[in-house]
Amino acid sequence: MPLYDFECRVCGRVFEAMAGMEEGNAVCACGGTAKRLVSVGCGYRADASWLPSVTAVVEKDSPKPHVRAFLADPSRANYRRWMAGEGLRPQESGEGRRAPAPRPEIVREVLDRFAARRAAS
Ligand SMILES: [Zn+2]
Known part of the structure; x- marks a missing residue:
């Protein structure tokens, strides 16, 4: 087993x-x-929240080997093979992660300084 x-x-x-x-x-x-x-290596889990969005677009009836392999076993390796087979580029690490939004008081201060500089010139 x-x-x-x-x-x-x-x-x-x-x-x-x-x-x-x-x-x-x-x-x-x-x-x-x-x-x-179904964990297959660092950062990839078959129960990852984004995976259903991927499997949803996989052609379930496709005879292509990379599609069959990925559907049978959604491992990291098969995911990469599927992406390559579909002409998709895997997301690089760090990509897709958005920078945290600046704190409102910092935005306020920057805008105030900008306004002050414009008023002075
Ligand atoms: Zn327990």
């Missing part, structure tokens, strides 16, 4: 356990029910 990552719904602990392919749950040390994660 393959080793899977599970995340406990009660205490949040992530642990590895052997499980059958069909077993979606395991029991955590705390007694809580843990849900199976």
Whole structure:
């Protein structure tokens, strides 16, 4: 049986356990029910919040090998193969993460200084 990552719904602990392919749950040390994660490397999880938005656009009936492979196993490697097969570029690390919005009081101060400089000239 393959080793899977599970995340406990009660205490949040992530642990590895052997499980059958069909077993979606395991029991955590705390007694809580843990849900199976399909984790395949750093930063990529098959239960990632953005993944459904990707799988939604995958052609479910496509005979293309990279599509079949990704649908059968949405691993990081198959995701990259799928993107390459579709002519898409994978997002670079840090990309898509928006810079935090500046604090309003700082924006205010910058605007005030700007106004003061214009008034002085
Ligand atoms: Zn637990």
